[in-house]
Amino acid sequence: MGTELKNEFGKVGVLFGGRSAEREVSLMSGKGVLEALRSKGIDAHPFDPAERSLAELATEKFDRVFIALHGSYGEDGTLQGALEQLGIPYTGPGVMASAIAMDKVMTKRVCLSQGVPTPKFVALDAKATSSQRLKEVAAELGLPLMLKAPHEGSTIGIARVESEADLQAGFDLCAKYDDVVLAEQFVKGRELTVPVLGSGRDARALPVVEIRAPQGNYDYEHKYFSDDTQYLCPAPLEEALAKRVQALAVEAFKAIGCTGWSRVDFMVRESDNEPFMLEINTSPGMTGHSLVPMSAKATGTAYEDLCVEILRAAKLELKPAAVK
Known part of the structure; x- marks a missing residue:
């Protein structure tokens, strides 16, 4: 099997680390993926874009990258664009879907247009929003509310505001990370997530x-350490609700053009079991x-096999143009 996979995939680069605020988490993710692929006999090599030039991706002659x-x-479409230029197939969604999903505001707008519900929200200028405007938004959305830096992940740049007195401090925290601050209606209820694998008609949701x-404080520390x-x-949900959340996850995945794999996060409102999509993670x-590994394990898929499945779906979004 190892020789077969080595021949199928060729030389593989595992891209991890990087320059974002999520570098620490990425280092852990990449180490796990690298070890998993190597355990399957795949010729996998580490590559940290924070320490090496992307030009070296071409000189390394990778056949594909994870x-x-x-x-x-790394997750926002910029790297995907570079890989398209270099002609190196890569895992996960392409340039457009990655860029949209990295922007929580744009993700909401696209998903709402396709009938996927999301909490009410207001996008605010991080540098030009007055304290009076913050109070108006709080009155419109209600308290408590969530403030988020819409281009960050891993619960970085996020604040739950319980009272009007906390508005400015929460806003200032998020404004450190972004030019836009997303004010979002707080949904009291259960926090769910749904991995989606595949593409197009073959896209399928894994267990919730x-x-x-x-x-209820799922912050950076509680998320990773x-x-x-x-x-x-699988989440202890009524079957109908579980299927609805899974269906919405696939709809959101398709709405922004995701391929390969992603994870869609939801809140289910306590009062009426209505689900609301929060965001989509494309890496x-x-x-x-x-x-994602936890959900795959519930279907009998081991971490190593999941990594191989994701790698197998690596591709280029654009077809190379014929040389004239």
Whole structure:
């Protein structure tokens, strides 16, 4: 099997680390993916874009790459564009879908246009929003509300605002990370996530994972390092609700043009079990606490086999033009 996979994939680069605020998580994801691929006999090599020029991707003569980068310069379409130029097939969504998904505001707009519900929101200028405007938004969306840096992930640049007195501090925190601050209606209820694999008609949702963090605080520490957070997979949901959330995940995945794999996050409102899509992650974590491997495991798919499946779907979005 090892020789077969080595011949099938050739020389593989695992891209991890990078320059975003999520570098630490990406290093953990990439290490896991690299070890998994090598355990299958695949000729896999580490590549950190923060330490090496992207020009070296061409000189390394990789036949394909596994993107285990998170956040800016890896998950936002910029790297995908460079790989298209270099003609190196890569895992996950292409340039457009990656760029849209990296912007939580644009993701909401696109998904709403396709009938995927998302919490009410207002996009605010990080440098030109007055305290009066913040109060108006709070009155419009209600308290508590969420403030987010829409181009970050891993719960970086996010604040839950409980009272009007906390508005400015929460806004200032998010404004450190972005030129836009997303003010979002707070949905009280259950936090769910759904991995989606495949493309087009073949896109399929994996089992739903429910996240139960201490005091509902699923922050950076509880997401990646704490053992206090509970993960329930498959989530203990009524079958009809589970299927609805999975269907919405696939719809959101398709709406922004995702291919290969992604993970779609939801809140299900406590009062009426209505699901609301929060965001789409086009290069989800692959650490020991990560949710895509957990969901795949519930179907009998081991971490190593999941990595191989994702790698097998690596491709180029654009067809090379004929040389005249």
